[in-house]
Amino acid sequence: xxxxxLNGPNLNLLGTREPETYGNKSFEDYFSDLQxxxxxxxxxxxxxxxxxELIDKIQQARNDFDGIILNAAAYTHTSVGIGDAVAAxxxxxxxxxxxxxxSREDFRHSSYxxxxxxxxxxxxGLKSYDLAIQSFIDMGNA
Ligand code: DQA
Numbered sequence: 001x002x003x004x005x006l007n008g009p010n011l012n013l014l015g016t017r018e019p020e021t022y023g024n025k026s027f028e029d030y031f032s033d034l035q036x037x038x039x040x041x042x043x044x045x046x047x048x049x050x051x052x053e054l055i056d057k058i059q060q061a062r063n064d065f066d067g068i069i070l071n072a073a074a075y076t077h078t079s080v081g082i083g084d085a086v087a088a089x090x091x092x093x094x095x096x097x098x099x100x101x102x103s104r105e106d107f108r109h110s111s112y113x114x115x116x117x118x119x120x121x122x123x124x125g126l127k128s129y130d131l132a133i134q135s136f137i138d139m140g141n142a
Contacts, residue, residue: 003069006047059085070086
């Protein structure tokens with residue numbers, strides 16, 4: 001089972017970015033923990049700040065991976081293009097968010113991705129990614 005964790009804009013700054021909201025750990029450090037915990041799964045991690053690159057990576061992943069764990073970050077709330085890319089690929093996409101977007105500003109309450117996601121995991125800190133991987137295992141895709 002091959003899963004891609006794909007992070008969007010500003011998530012490269014995890015660890016230093018608004019730590020009260022996103023925690024103190026870099027994603028690279030957390031990713032090592034995930035690789036250790038889920039040794040039986042081929043996990044890959046990618047990140048870009050650029051909307052079109054996220055679309056390219058989602059499209060490419062449909063040939064290379066069994067599923068995507070997607071945190072499109074701010075583009076979640078703005079990008080019809082990323083929503084369409086999720087609808088276009090026929091591998092399951094689990095949408096994740098670190099913070100509870102529903103307890104934050106109104107503009108974070110909507111998502112262009114959720115409608116076509118296999119599921120959505122919101123608000124458990126970095127643990128949201130762990131739960132997403134677990135959901136692939138439990139759904140029998142891993
Ligand atoms: C986020 C929530 C988004 O609203 C925000 O723009 C992010 C991160 C999260 O993981 O909590 O950059 O997707």
